Amino acid sequence: xxxxxxxxxxxxxxxxxxxxxxxxxxxxxxxxxxxxxxxxxxxxxxxxxxxxxxxxxxxxxxxxxxxxxxxxxxxxxxxxxxxxxxxxxxxxxxxxxxxxxxxxxxxxxxxxxxxxxxxxxxxxxxxxxxxxxxxxxxxxxxxxxxxxxxxxxxxxxxxxxxxxxxxxxxxxxxxxxxxxxxxxxxxxxxxxxxxxxxxxxxxxxxxxxxxxxxxxxxxxxxxxxxxxxxxxxxxxxxxxxxxxxxxxxxxxxxxxxxxxxxxxxxxxxxxxxxxxxxxxxxxxxxxxxxxxxxxxxxxxxxxxxxxxxxxxxxxxxxxxxxxxxxxxxxxxxxxxxxxxxxxxxxxxxxxxxxxxxxxxxxxxxxxxxxxxxxxxxxxxxxxxxxxxxxxxxxxxxxxxxxxxxxxxxxxxxxxxxxxxxxxxxxxxxxxxxxxxxxxxxxxxxxxxxxxxxxxxxxxxxxxxxxxxxxxxxxxxxxxxxxxxxxxxxxxxxxxxxxxxxxxxxxxxxxxxxxxxxx
Numbered sequence: 216x217x218x219x220x221x222x223x224x225x226x227x228x229x230x231x232x233x234x235x236x237x238x239x240x241x242x243x244x245x246x247x248x249x250x251x252x253x254x255x256x257x258x259x260x261x262x263x264x265x266x267x268x269x270x271x272x273x274x275x276x277x278x279x280x281x282x283x284x285x286x287x288x289x290x291x292x293x294x295x296x297x298x299x300x301x302x303x304x305x306x307x308x309x310x311x312x313x314x315x316x317x318x319x320x321x322x323x324x325x326x327x328x329x330x331x332x333x334x335x336x337x338x339x340x341x342x343x344x345x346x347x348x349x350x351x352x353x354x355x356x357x358x359x360x361x362x363x364x365x366x367x368x369x370x371x372x373x374x375x376x377x378x379x380x381x382x383x384x385x386x387x388x389x390x391x392x393x394x395x396x397x398x399x400x401x402x403x404x405x406x407x408x409x410x411x412x413x414x415x416x417x418x419x420x421x422x423x424x425x426x427x428x429x430x431x432x433x434x435x436x437x438x439x440x441x442x443x444x445x446x447x448x449x450x451x452x453x454x455x456x457x458x459x460x461x462x463x464x465x466x467x468x469x470x471x472x473x474x475x476x477x478x479x480x481x482x483x484x485x486x487x488x489x490x491x492x493x494x495x496x497x498x499x500x501x502x503x504x505x506x507x508x509x510x511x512x513x514x515x516x517x518x519x520x521x522x523x524x525x526x527x528x529x530x531x532x533x534x535x536x537x538x539x540x541x542x543x544x545x546x547x548x549x550x551x552x553x554x555x556x557x558x559x560x561x562x563x564x565x566x567x568x569x570x571x572x573x574x575x576x577x578x579x580x581x582x583x584x585x586x587x588x589x590x591x592x593x594x595x596x597x598x599x600x601x602x603x604x605x606x607x608x609x610x611x612x613x614x615x616x617x618x619x620x621x622x623x624x625x626x627x628x629x630x631x632x633x634x635x636x637x638x639x640x641x642x643x644x645x646x647x648x649x650x651x652x653x654x655x656x657x658x659x660x661x662x663x664x665x666x667x668x669x670x671x672x673x674x675x676x677x678x679x680x681x682x683x684x685x686x687x688x689x690x691x692x693x694x695x696x697x698x699x700x701x702x703x704x705x706x707x708x709x710x711x712x713x714x715x716x717x718x719x720x721x722x723x724x725x726x727x728x729x730x731x732x733x
Contacts, residue, residue, distance in 0.1 A: 331352050371422045
C-alpha cells in the first residue's frame with residue numbers, strides 16, 4: 216500500500232480510503248447518488264470506515280513531492296468520534312453524504328474542510344484555525360456547532376444546513392452548557408435530558424471571507440458575541456427557532472454587511488447590541504417574533520439600516536444607536552419602539568409627517584424629548600423648516616402630559632395662544648379678533664372723557680390698541696373711562712394683551728433657544 220498501517224486489519228472500505236489517500240483520489244461508497252446520510256446507521260460494513268483510520272491518515276501524513284494527499288470520501292458511515300483536536304492537518308478532508316458522530320477540531324489547524332450534505336452528531340471546532348473554506352452546506356448537525364474563537368481565512372458555508380441544539384443531562388446542565396467539551400457525558404437510558412437554547416456557538420469567531428448561512432434551519436439560537444465577519448454575514452431565508460430565548464445573540468459583532476432579510480425568520484429575540492456594521496444591516500421582508508423584545512439593536516453603529524420587515528411581533532429597541540441612513544416603513548413598526556438617544560443622518564422610505572410623529576411617540580417608558588429633537592434637526596437639515604416646527608410643537612404637547620395641573624394649564628394656554636411659539640401667527644389672529652371686537656363695541660358705547668378740560672376726539676380703534684398694548688402708546692387709556700358693562704370688556708382686553716405678550720416672549724425664547732441635537 217506504500218504506507219505502514221497501525222491497524223491489524225482494514226475492511227474493504229477502509230482499504231480503499233487508505234490506498235487513495237496519497238493522491239487524494241475520490242472514494243465513493245454510495246449505492247445511489249441521493250443516499251440519505253440520516254439513514255447511515257443502517258449501512259453495513261461495506262460502507263463503514265472507522266474514525267481512527269481517518270485520523271491516523273490526517274495526523275500522521277507525510278506529503279510526497281508531486282502529490283496532494285487528502286481524503287475525498289462519499290457515502291460512508293464514519294464509526295466513532297473523529298478526534299483531530301490540537302492537530303496540525305495539511306491534507307484536505309472532503310466528505311460528501313457521510314454519516315458521522317462527533318467531529319472534534321478544538322485547537323486544531325487545518326486546511327479547507329468540506330463536510331457537505333453529511334449527517335453529523337456534533338461539530339466541535341473551538342479555537343480552530345481553518346486556512347481556507349469551512350463548508351457544511353446541506354449538512355445536518357443534530358447537536359450543535361461550536362466555533363468559539365475560531366479563525367476561518369476563507370468562507371464559512373452553512374447554506375441549507377440544519378442544526379439542532381446539544382442534548383445534556385438535566386443533572387449536569389450547568390456544567391455542560393459551559394463547555395460542550397470533554398466533560399460531556401451521554402445520558403443513561405431513561406435519564407431526563409434537556410436541550411440548550413444555542414445551536415451555533417461562535418462567540419469571538421473571525422471569518423475573513425463571507426459567512427453564508429442562507430436557508431439555514433436551526434432549533435436553537437446563533438451566538439455571535441464579538442464575532443468578526445470581515446466580508447459580511449448572510450442569513451437570507453434562514454429559519455432560526457429559539458422561542459423564549461435569543462434567536463441571534465450578537466452583541467459587539469463587527470461586519471462589513473449583515474443580511475437578515477429576504478425570508479429570514481426568527482422565533483426569539485434578535486440582539487445586536489453594540490454591533491458595528493460598516494455597510495448595510497438589512498431586515499427587508501424578515502419575520503421576527505418574540506414575547507418581549509423582538510429586535511434589540513441599541514448602541515449600534517451602522518452605515519445603513521433597512522428596517523422593512525414583513526412582520527415584527529415584540530418591541531424594537533434602537534436606543535443610542537448611530538445610523539447613517541435609515542430606510543424604514545413607519546407602519547411596519549410594532550406598538551413599542553425605543554428611540555431615546557438614536558441619531559441618524561438621513562431617513563428614507565414612504566412616510567408622511569404624521570407617521571413620523573407617531574413613530575417618535577411610541578416609547579413604552581413615556582415621553583422622551585430626544586427623538587423629537589433628532590427628527591426636527593433632520594427636517595431642518597433638509598430644509599423643511601415648517602415640518603421641524605410641527606415636530607417641536609408635538610414635543611411640547613407630549614411634554615405637557617407629564618406635568619402637574621398648573622403646568623398643564625399654562626402649557627395649554629401657550630398652545631392656544633401662540634402654539635408654544637412655533638405658531639406666532641396665532642397671536643396676530645387673536646390680536647385682530649380683539650381689535651375688531653373692541654373697535655365695534657367702543658364705537659357704539661363710547662367711553663366717558665375723564666378730563667373735561669381737555670379737548671380730545673375719541674377713536675375706538677386707537678383706544679382698543681392702547682388697551683391691548685401692555686404699555687400705553689397713544690395715551691388713550693388714561694383719557695377715557697369705559698362705562699357700564701364695557702368696563703369688563705376693557706379689562707379683559709388689558710389682561711389678554713398681557714397674556715399675549717407673555718406668551719410671545721415665552722414662545723420666542725423657546726424657539727430661539729439653541730438645540731443640542733446635531
